[in-house]
Amino acid sequence: MVHTWSSLISTLFLLLLCITGLPLIFHHEIDELLGYDPKPEIAQPGAVKRSIDEIARTALANDPGRVLQYILWDKDEPNTVVAFTNNKVDGDPDAATLRAYDAHTAKPLGSVGGGPMLIFLKLHVDMFAGQPGKLFLGAMGFLFLVAIVSGVVLYWPFTRRLSFGTLRDKSRRIAWFDWHNLLGAVTIAWALVVGATGVINTLAEVMLSQWKANEIADMVKPYAGKPPPVHRASLDTTIERARTTAPGMNISFIAFPGTPFTSSHHFAVFMRGDTPLTSRLLKPVLLDGETGEVSDARDLPVYLKVLLVSQPLHFGDYGGMPLKIIWALLDIMTIVVIVSGLYLWIVKRRKHRSHAIAGQPSLQPSR
Amino acid sequence: MTVARKSRSSGNWWTVYGGPLLIGVLSVAGLLSALLSEGPGRYFSWLALGAPVALTVWFFARRKRD
Incomplete structure (x- = not known):
């Protein structure tokens, strides 16, 4: 019961999170490809970095009437400086403009972020609903954790007669049931960590x-x-x-x-x-x-x-490209767990309605 | 009593949760290793977190067809 309801309530939103999260794993590469990740000019040998005061003045001149909120140095891009401007120092984060400047020439290099990945990011973070949307997704993430833990408890009665990794193709329902169990079982730890850290981020x-x-x-x-x-x-x-x-x-x-x-x-x-x-x-x-x-x-x-x-x-951005690819594969596996879970619930309901069909192998916990 | 144990699917705690538990411990180790060490930790994380994917492919390849 706990597993069914915690999953069902959060299913749609979890699908949204998993699907929008997939391209976001590679947002750096995609932004680079689409030109939303400006690159610094090649620095002359021995070139001296410009003063930050000069870059700040350039940034304000580029966005007249606005104020500086933050200046940021990307760990992986030592030759660019990113300036955040907004209409007020405590202005709406969505109204902020991010521009990159060349650390050696103070030249504006273009705006940072934006483009299609920003839409994915907003859908993923708060569904364009601001702080309430963020906290709501946090609650959905919490239900996801409940669904995982209750799934671990249910795993025992449902699989105790099967060896780990059994994949049968007796019927479509049993095939999906086995996939749900296998993919759910091997992704538990990763899904718990990504789910829990996502919930923490909503706060x-x-x-x-x-x-x-x-x-x-x-x-x-x-x-x-x-x-x-x-x-x-x-x-x-x-x-x-x-x-x-x-x-x-x-x-x-x-x-x-x-x-x-x-x-x-x-x-x-x-x-x-x-x-x-x-x-x-x-x-x-x-x-x-x-x-x-x-x-x-x-x-x-x-x-x-x-x-x-x-x-x-x-x-998943801390272990190079191979880790990102693994992150994406684990995300896809989680999507299959969610979709197969939904499918199994629909089939079970339909079966309950039209009474059990004789001879159909049932998916009951074994005692 | 271990000698008399029958099939692997007799349903004890370890046969049900052992596999997922090992994969889980390996995953957590992989998640942390890349965070704690940049070189070897990174390589280990690829292996450890790649294991669930590889295992799934392996189970799929050796599944029984009716």
Whole structure:
């Protein structure tokens, strides 16, 4: 019962998630192919990188009337800098414009993201329904986890007389039943991890506002009541001081005062390590927006660390192209589990309605 | 008593859950290895997470036809 209903309620949405998730595994490659992933020019040997203040000015000149929210450095693209502009520092994330700039020439290289993959992403993340849509999909993801666990419990009575991996073709129903069991059984751990990390990701905004209300508020206590900076400190000075505070780390992104990632008075520079794991575990350094002096630097709380580590485990983007291909195959296997489960339910219902057909082998748990 | 055990499908805990459990443990190890180590961890993750796919293909290839 638990297995039937948790699956049935979430079936349509899980199919949506699995199907939109499939191209998203390769979004980087697809964006590159369609021209939504601008590449830097080949740098002259010995070329010096432009100052970030200059890139910031260029970014504002490119999007007049807007403000900077974040400047980001992609780990895999050291020669580009991505600037986020929006109509307000705390503007709607959907209204943000992302443009790449060449780190050596400050030339605009084109907008980042967008195109068809953005549609897949929006469908996958919140079905164009904002935060409520996101939390709804989180609930559907939770039902998916319930369906998996209840499926593990049901696996015993249904397969105890069969050896692992039995695939019969006595009837279409039995064939699908065996496929449902086999594919479900071999993908359990992967599906649980991808499902659970997906659910965690739907809570990102909730966690961020929790962090802002507690940790950030505590870190900037001495500044309570101070207005937003009037004359902003130099970005290059600010970043340099953040680097000194977190030696051995690289900059991931800088959040401008008033954005969701910092206080209204501070820059937050998020530093990252250089191993696959530590590059996810960001360390924020808060710096005074007017002077660029370091105010405080603390490790992120456990719940945000969990969120950051859960992201690669959901995206499958941390083990090269072979891992992405395996991710896609496991996703397709999960789609077959969902569709076959739905098929088995429909057939069972139809059979119940028109009474059991004599001689049909039944799929009953064996005692 | 193990000597007297009959077919593999007699229905004990290990014959039902053993296979899926091993695959599950291997999958989790693969998921974590690429995160913790960039070189060898990555290669291991391809093998470990490729195992469910390979096993499925193997079961399909040796299925009995009626």
